[in-house]
Amino acid sequence: MQPKHASIRWQDGKPFSESFCDIYFSQHDGMAETQHVFIDGNRLTERFAKVSSTNFIIAETGFGTGSNLLTTLTLLSKLHPAQPSQLHFISTELYPLSRKDLQKSLELLPELKHFSDQLLSQYPPVVKGMHRFIFDHGRFYLTLCIGDATTSFRQIDSSIDAWFLDGFAPSQNPEMWSTELFREIGRLSCADKPSTLATFTSAGFVRRGLSDVGFEMRKAKGFGKKREMLTGTFSTLPPTSDYSVQPWFKLPKNQKPNTAIVIGAGLAGCATAEALARRGINVSLLEKNNGICQEASGNRQGALYAKLPIQPTLSGEFHLCGLEYSLRLLEMYQCLDGSIAEQCGLLQLATQPKEVERQKATVESGFYDAETVRLLSAEEASDIAGSLIKHPALWFPRAGWAYPKGVCDALIQSPFIDLQTHCHIIEIKQLPSGEWQVTDSKGSIYQASTLVVASASEAASFQPLQHLPLKNIRGQVSIAPEPNSTPTLKTVVCGDGYISPSKEGLYSFGATFDLRDPETGIRPSDHTKNLATLSAALPNLANQLTTPDTWQGKVGFRCTTPDYLPIAGPAPQADAYLQRYAKLKDDKNWKFENMEPPLHSNLYINTGHGSKGLITAPLASEYLASLISGEPLPISRNIVNALHPARFLVKDLIRGR
Secondary structure (H helix, E strand, O other), X not given: OOOOOOOEEEEOOEEEEOOOOEEOOOOOOHHHHHHHHHHHOOOHHHHHOOOOOOOEEEEEEOOOOOHHHHHHHHHHHHHOOOOOOOEEEEEEEOOOOOHHHHHHHHOOOHHHHHHXXXXXHHOOOOOOEEEEEEEHHHOEEEEEEEOOHHHHHOOOOOOOOEEEEOOOOOOOOOOOOOHHHHHHHHHOOXXXXXXXXXXXXXXXXXXXXXXXXOEEEEEEEOOOOXXXXXXXXEOOOOOOXXXXXXXXXXXXXXXXXXXXXXXXXXXHHHHHHHHHHOOOOEEEEEOOOOOOOOOHHHOOOEEEOOOOOOOOOHHHHHHHHHHHHHHHHHHHOOOOOOOOEEOOOEEEEOOOHHHHHHHHHHHHOOOOOXXXXXXXXXXXXXXXXXXXXXXXXXXXXXXXXXXXXXXXXXXXXXXXXXXXXXXXXXXXXEOOOOOXXXXXXXXXXXXXXXXXXXXXXXXXXXXXXXOOOOEEEEEEEEXXXXXXXXXXXXXXXXXXXXXXOOEOOEEEEEOOOEEOOOOOOOOHHXXXXXXXXXXXXXXXXXXXXXXXXXXXXXXXXXXXXXXOOOEEEEEEOHHHHHHHOHHHHOOOOOOOOOOOOOEEEEEEEEEOOHHHHHHHHHHHHHHHHHHHOOOOOOOXXXXXXXXXXXXHHHHHHHOOO
């Protein structure tokens, strides 16, 4: 089912769902309801008192107004005001409230303002998929899954401590309260903890369904006028789910390390270092140049947006969720100030008839709401840009531009990050102790429990990673003074190229796209190409620029992969993979024994972001840090597989190569 905004009616100043004919929280005291049903029902006050540095994971059906989350965070922060314990809260919602309705709802709960302000500042439009929120700079996390509850939980593989089964009465929302959902709840529960659950309903089929998947169910006193509710404790796991992971994509089970090395201080490396440091891991960030962001991440400005497919795709979901996560990170580090980054919107021009039809089909597909994208005429686009545009366009109001080095400077200020420049790594190897040792060209040696290689195409120069199919695509950006005679461009404009609003009196635009071209110098002919591309998009602005022989430029090499998705995840032992899964050459559906894949333990990769690094590198880095720390992941299982470093080895086997 396609998510869409909830249809809300306000009754006596409280939100009421028109779709489910039910209230969002108690008419009398919403916080007291959460306390009684979910917090007391799961004995959380008692359990939180015992929480130390380990993660505690709560999963919820029906995010609604977020009041259960916010009440829980408020309780835990009061119980442990100075303790860095992490709570992960996973919630699902098929019909998320609009930002306006959410804000109005949370105004009814002023006691939760500290956390409700953080929720509202990070709240996304209706974008299907997983969205990672960060509260109190990493003390608490929310993973909000926008979509069907059962489908969402099938994309998760975490061991849940406590379940909040909310989501309107079963009589009003029978599609959610299904046998399939109960099976996923059973799959994600653990008898060793043990997992617990609580729900406001006392419906017999709910009690029986949860008993069938391993819970010992009990009736308890309900809240307010409701006579009974249900609680449960997980005791055993009968065969409950057909959930399975392709064996070559199984992920390692980790405990958070104390130390890590990240090779490469471009956008991917700095974002990885930030995500690890936020979890209290000491990071050595090693860079071969004399400073950060000297290679492909060295442009003055990059477009911050996700190009949309007509129909939803896995890559489209990853890019949209990545854009939203990048915006949250930029907001958290106060980068959206107009000097480091700006959420000024973006126009994607349709300069050819085929593109006009594609854009129209994208908007009319119904998969994207107006907060994400709108179709504009040439006149409307011109008004938004502040410059003449002769083509219709898609308008992305949440997009913008960012200065990668400025972003990275902000990300690596943590005392847990030690940046070392002039550090060209020539060898990586794992010691008998399991630690990773890296050696630079001067003979300096660094050691850590975990190693992340984020050095673009140079990652494939290391012996364990030589199988990676990385390629470089040259791009030249032109930099020209802003003319005094024309109005300042007000938004990012892209078509065959892109241009951002001026920064410090200079326009940055381009870029060329040259495969198998190693030239590092600035070419005048490429300035001419960039001018021609700009003239097709913004003729008045292009005509007012000085001649190309007065321009500056920047050449970078985008590191890309055959499928144009990044490579992020655990590093496979290539030869062992090819041997273990050789049967795929004969039968792509061959059933293998359920054993761990041959991985290099504690070696990870984050590279291949191409021209989309501003929206893919931060989310990929958050994924890696979560995986390394043994936490719930911020991306779906399908996206994990799509980014997995072993995917090309497996594809080659299936193709018989």
